[in-house]
Amino acid sequence: MMRGIVKVSVEREEVAVSAAGEEPGESGGAACGDAALHALAGAARAELDVFSRGNAGTRAELFLSAGRRLTLEYEASTTAFTLNRGGSLLAAARVWQGEHSGFAALPVSGPVELARVLEAARQRMGTSPPPSLPELLDPAGSAPPSFPDLSAERSRSLAEHLLRTVVPPGRVVQAALLTQSVTRTVLVRGEGGCSWGGSSREDAFVRCETPRGAIVDAVASPLGQPWPLESLRARLAQAVEVLEGPAEPVDPDLPLVLRPAVAVPLVEALAWLLRGDVGASLPALVRAVGKKPFPSVLSVQDDPRHPLGTQRLETDDEGxxxxxxxxxxxxxxxxxxxxxxxxxRLGVEPNGRGLRLEGAPPAPCPINLFVVPRGDALPERYTELVARVETFTTMPRPGLVSLMAGGWEVHEGRRVRRVAPVDLSLPVLETFRMLRGVGSDLAFFPTAGGCGTPTLVFPPLLRG
Incomplete structure (x- = not known):
């Protein structure tokens, strides 16, 4: 998913193309590009000055976002592709006066609409303590790089390579989706200063059919950089191998070893619990800060610059x-x-995780959250779950992870029999408190909010 506020399409193009088709010309998405964003940024300062003079004692800021997106969708019935292009311009305003604040976000087409966004935020003011905002020291701001071209030809070439070399032979590809996305943002504050930001990435999602259900996996990287296709190829091959052929029921008395593709929904749920807004609703968890509620084998970090992560950020959307x-x-x-x-709200220092998603106010979000790898030894006998079967949801209710996964029974490092997919229903906090070991095979997953994890080792979790 593209990070930032890029929701309302102001231009769209849909073209069905074959593998040998001509690439359509660049769409008029320049309307959502550099010139439009710079024009908005230039006008924002004047609008904030006018707003401040007309609303004494009120502080205000404008967050401006321009985005472009190219999507190439594989049509399984025709083996052709459908190309979609889109772009957006959006302005979000926050205003504060004493113990009151308001927020509004609206699609815009030019500078003249900025006053409307500020007024909408003022009219929506409610009781809320003002946050401690960082000072934006740069009066002019350093603009980010220009919008890169989003190439349909590159997407089509990557899609063909993906389907030809990564998907296991003989597998039915039910869906494949490739996206290129880029955002450019600028935050302008009424008391002075501005902060430019931006991000870009390429994603590929693949859904394949197996005899025991569908598997979904994905790969992502910053725009223009190589995808780590070898890891995706290995995971798909392992999933197909374990989900076809004869299988036996799982032995509930064996420890469970969750390989990264199976373990990552648990890590994604832990990332949700570690958000400040969620933590604030769980007083017992907040009181555990500074204590040791988890085993020593568990360490969790969030690193915006991790070389394996799918995002790269220098600042959040609050500067x-x-x-x-x-x-x-x-x-x-x-x-x-x-x-x-x-x-x-919790009386602590902010830490640069305030991101604006889909036109909402800044909220705490992970960037590249992961379980720190260790390389702990595995038990002599265990059940190894390597492939997750697609289900409707992995968190049917808050704090509970539900998934279906298949794998192998392993004795002294040797796989002795295939295990049919089992249903797991795991309370997040209680499950991590039972963690016994952490592997060294760290992988990040676009299908799990960009979270990463190595292999996780647990005691028998299926008894009863």
């Missing part, structure tokens, strides 16, 4: 530096992911 965070260290809970708002 705060997005530095690496240690959230759990050898079982000790050190803190939560915070925006300025959730930090103020």
């Amino acid at each position: 705060m530096p997005a530095c690496p965070l240690g959230l759990i260290e050898e079982g000790g809970l050190r803190g939560f992911l915070h925006s300025t708002g959730t930090a103020a």
Whole structure:
């Protein structure tokens, strides 16, 4: 998913293309490009000055976002592709006056609409303590690089390579989706200064059919950089191998070893629990900060610059530096992911995780959250779950992860029999408190909010 506020399409193009088809010309998405964003940024300062003069004692800011997106969807029935292009311009305003604040986000087509966004935020003011916002020191701001071209030809070439070399032979590809996305943002504050930001990435999602259900996997990287296709190829091959052929029921008395593709929904749910807004609703978890609620084998970090991560951020959408965070260290809970708002609510310092998603106010979000690898030894006998079968949801209710996965029974490092997919229903906190070991095979997954994990080792979880 593209990070930032890029929701309302102002231009769209749909073209069905074959593998040998001509690439259509660049769409008029320039309307959502550099010139439009610079024009908005230039006008934002004047609008904020006018707003401040007309609303004495009120602070305000404008967050402006321009985005482009190219999507190439594989049509299984025709083996052709459908190409979609889109772009957006959006302005979000926050205003504060004493103990009141308001927020509004609206699609815009030009500078003249900025006043409308500020007024909408003023009219929606409600009781809320003002956050401690960072000072934006650069009066002019350093603009990010220009919008890169989104190439349909490159997407089509990558899609063909993906389907030809990564998908196991003989598998039915039910769906494949490739996206290129780029956002450019600027935050302008009424008391002075501005902060430019942006991100870009390429994603590929593949859904394949197996005799025991569908498997879904994905790969992502910053736009223009190579995809780590070998890891995707290996995971798909392992999933197909384990989900076809004769299988036996699982032995509930064996320890469970969850390989990364199976373990990552648990890590994604843990990332959700470590958000400041969620933590604020769980007083017992907040009281555990500074204590050791987890085993020593568990450490969790969030690193915006991790070389294997799918995102690269220097600052969040509130102008705060997005530095690496240690959230759990050898079982000790050190803190939560915070925006300025959730930090103020819990009386702590913000840590650069305030992101604006789909036109919402800044909220704490992980960037590249992962379980720190260790390389712990495996038991002599265990059930190894390597492939997750697609289900409707992995968190049917808050704090509970539900998944279906298949694998092998392993004796002294040798796979002795295939295990039919089993249903797991795991309460997140209680499950991580039983963690016994962590592997060294760290992988990040676009299908799990970009979270990463190595192999996780648990005691028998299927008894009863």
